Amino acid sequence: MIELDGSQGEGGGQILRTALALSVVTGQPMGIDRIRAKRPKPGLMRQHLACVQAAQAISGAQVTGAELGSQQLRFAPGPVRAGDYTFSIASAGSAMLVLQTVLPPLLLADAPSDITLTGGTHNPMAPCFHFLRDAYAPLLARLAAGQPAPLALTLKRHGFYPAGGGQVQVHITPPAQPLQAFDLMARGAPRSAHAEALSPGLPRTVATRELQALAQAMGWAPEQQRYGSARQDEGPGNALIATLAHEHVTEVFTEYGARGVSAEEVAARLTTQLRDYQRSVGDDGGGAALGPHLADQWALLLALAVWQRGGQARFTCSEVTEHLRTNTEVIARFLPLAWSIAQGGAVAEVLVRRRV
Incomplete structure (x- = not known):
């Protein structure tokens, strides 16, 4: 056991x-x-x-x-x-x-x-x-x-x-x-970006203020602002979601509204997430492929693939979280895999290989 x-x-x-x-x-x-x-x-x-x-x-x-x-x-x-x-x-x-x-x-x-x-x-x-x-x-x-x-x-x-x-x-x-x-080493060229606000059971002005504040901070056009399809009876609830599509990967970042937190503060928090990801550029000028949460989730799927076929694979990410480190440690207890993580400036590289 x-x-x-x-x-x-x-x-x-x-x-x-x-x-x-x-x-x-x-x-x-x-x-x-x-x-x-x-x-x-x-x-x-x-x-x-x-x-x-x-x-x-x-x-x-x-x-x-x-x-x-x-x-x-x-x-x-x-x-x-x-x-x-x-x-x-x-x-x-x-x-x-x-x-x-x-x-x-x-x-x-x-x-x-x-x-x-x-x-x-x-x-x-x-x-x-x-x-x-x-x-x-x-x-x-x-x-x-x-x-x-x-x-x-x-x-x-x-x-x-x-x-x-x-x-x-x-x-x-x-x-x-x-x-x-x-290998997933770079996000590639940007293709599209948009924000979606979900605010069922709340005044529409909440979503409007969130979208406008995020768009102003990010320099996004009106067509990049979307109202989500959540029905009013599915609330109350509030989520502001930003999707950044690149050549090799699509990233999704989310912030949630809460009682006592203004729409502008929700937008500001999401802006921080987006800018942190956008700033994660390595010495070669390429942006990290994955944000911190997708890197954590990707580790297990990639491990299964390496375990099945052998060899090794790599990916880059904008942040090595404690979740990611812990996940790799648990994976290595069950599968014959070895992990290495190298931090190079604003980009980290994660390697997984099958142990001989």
């Missing part, structure tokens, strides 16, 4: 999700102690428990410790099973994080899977639906190397904190051939 310390590195839920995914992928039992030890409320919250239950459902795992607040878990999976699944979080917990737990093993299953997810679709501290659809899924499609796109996402209903209630339909098509790793 692989034993993990949930207090290592970033000390949050990422350790749990990656460990669950790779336990099912490899068939190796695992145990975690001190789950989410560095969070204000340690242990399994509803969204983390939903991840455990989803991983159990697709593998028939034997599990102990799967209770709210538990800081210890033992998980012994069976073979991964493709199928039709519904995973629900009875709160605004992130349904997108549940998807990222079950996606790696279902990518390697022997048949397609359809998943209905309910819960939060746009949550602080978690990737939102737009990020998965527009940034994450296209990179995964490139790993399939000309085969049908492995991941298709359809948003049926937005889900914001605290009500939740969002719904996403997911179709996963396992590639017939192993994933093909590739």
Whole structure:
């Protein structure tokens, strides 16, 4: 059994999700102690428990410790099973994080899977639906190397904190051939940029002020400002989303409104994210391919590809977060891979290779 310390590195839920995914992928039992030890409320919250239950459902795992607040878990999976699944979080917990737990093993299953997810679709501290659809899924499609796109996402209903209630339909098509790793060293030439404001259940002026403030800061034209399609009955909620499409990668950045935070402050925070990414240019003049959050999420997908075919692959990112470092450490516990991270000015290079 692989034993993990949930207090290592970033000390949050990422350790749990990656460990669950790779336990099912490899068939190796695992145990975690001190789950989410560095969070204000340690242990399994509803969204983390939903991840455990989803991983159990697709593998028939034997599990102990799967209770709210538990800081210890033992998980012994069976073979991964493709199928039709519904995973629900009875709160605004992130349904997108549940998807990222079950996606790696279902990518390697022997048949397609359809998943209905309910819960939060746009949550602080978690990737939102737009990020998965527009940034994450296209990179995964490139790993399939000309085969049908492995991941298709359809948003049926937005889900914001605290009500939740969002719904996403997911179709996963396992590639017939192993994933093909590739180097992602630069973002390439810019192609387009736009902002989208979601503000269901709130006055339209909130979205207008956010879009205008962001456009003024970034020098964007009116046609780059969009009002999202969220219905009024899907709120109250507020998210300001910016999409930067480049030749080799599309990045998505999000900031959320909250009580007592002005629309202009939401726009200012998102502007900071965008400028940090745009300023991440290396000595060769090329911009880092991935922002900090996409780099963290990309590490596991790239690791699966290198594990399947061998060799090595690299990518650059604008920031090496503690989440990224922790994720690579957990991955290396399950897969015969070695990681190296080199920081060169404003751009970091991450290398993963299969150990001989």
